Amino acid sequence: MDIAKEIYHLNYSHRDEVSPGRALQRPGRRNAQVFMRRRPQDCLSLLEIALVLNTMGCIHSLSCKPKVFRESIAVLDVKASIDSTLTSIDESSSVVLRYRTPHFRASAQVLVPPIAGKDSWRVGWIQACNHMKFYNHYGDLGMSSWELPDLVNGKIPAISDSDGVNYPWYGNTTETCTVTGPTKRDTKFTVSMNDNFYPSVTWAVPVSDSNVPMLTGIHRDQSFTTWLVAINMASDDLVILHTIKWRMKLEIEIKPTLPLGQRAKLQEPFAQEQPQVLDKNEPIPPSALVKPNANDAQVLMWRPKNKPAVVVIPPKRR
Structure with a gap:
């Protein structure tokens, strides 16, 4: 998973969601607050998911390595x-x-x-x-x-x-x-x-x-x-x-x-x-x-x- 791309995508998808049809205009104060309020939470969720998936991947990878299996007997x-x-x-x-x-x-x-x-x-x-x-x-x-x-x-x-x-x-x-x-x-x-x-x-x-x-x-x-x-x-x-x-x-x-x-x-x-x-x-x-x-x-x-x-x-x- 490319976390940077996901955050970039999330950023601009939220801009569109907050001010549809007004991509060239600066969002209003309320919309900006909504955007700023939601972005850290969503980014954190993405980071948490990525970390969990990466951790699971590491565990799975280690369990399959011959050296780790040998040492587990x-x-x-x-x-x-x-x-x-x-x-x-x-x-x-x-x-x-x-x-x-x-x-x-x-x-x-x-x-x-x-x-x-x-x-x-x-x-x-x-x-x-x-x-x-x-x-x-x-x-x-x-x-x-x-x-x-x-x-x-x-x-x-x-x-x-x-x-x-x-x-x-x-x-x-x-x-x-x-x-x-x-x-x-x-x-x-x-x-x-x-x-x-x-x-x-x-x-x-x-x-x-x-x-x-x-x-x-x-x-x-x-x-x-x-x-x-x-x-x-x-x-x-x-x-x-x-x-x-x-x-x-x-x-x-x-x-x-x-x-x-x-x-x-x-x-x-x-x-x-x-x-x-x-x-x-x-x-x-x-x-x-x-x-x-x-x-x-x-x-x-x-x-x-x-x-x-x-x-x-x-x-x-x-």
Whole structure:
């Protein structure tokens, strides 16, 4: 709206209204008073209308801007913990020892504002492994080791811990929620995830034909970063909402000469450190968003004390 033109038009339309047919004559005192009395009111009305319309236009414009929408996605509550239960050990098999660690758990309640148009936003958890030491000791013979070569060699700072199907997401059930526009109201939902270790470790040396139990200890130390993220499914615009750091440490001492059920004993730390929800978000490394994930990239090595290392199980994907 051109306010100056409207005021100009109002001015001359009122002159015509006050003294029709006398455009060349000076209006009389009474008509001039009427003109002067009405003009400020009408101008004020025009200004008020213009300001309201302009304000409405600004609000509408801001609500449609991607940056404003991104900043409007709200996390109402976020929780992260590791169960207080101890790692359990299963010696029921004569071939392998199994153990189950407590669960890491994360949940968040999220509020997504109304979505204009047909945009689609997915909110959920992305996780990456930053560090892994996973050693199974066999006395003086050596040790087997699950390794992530690119992580060990420093080629990447982290590797995806996706389920291997729904990259880059950790999972696609309770772990994510998709909101597709247009929506007229706020959308509130909860996304949650959990993670733990439940491996099997051979009693005997993994490259030996012998079934004699030789396993003497297990050492495991892994660190993870878990992000709560919103991604625009069309543009791939990514918003980090929260960052969580957590770690799982494990020590098991084993006396292989004892009968099954009496060999393994959990060592300190018995309880795990609780996760940290960071005050400041950390960026997601590109390697945490793409294939391969940790399960497909890991390799099992046999590292004898006085001989070259041997690949026992190669990676599924490089």
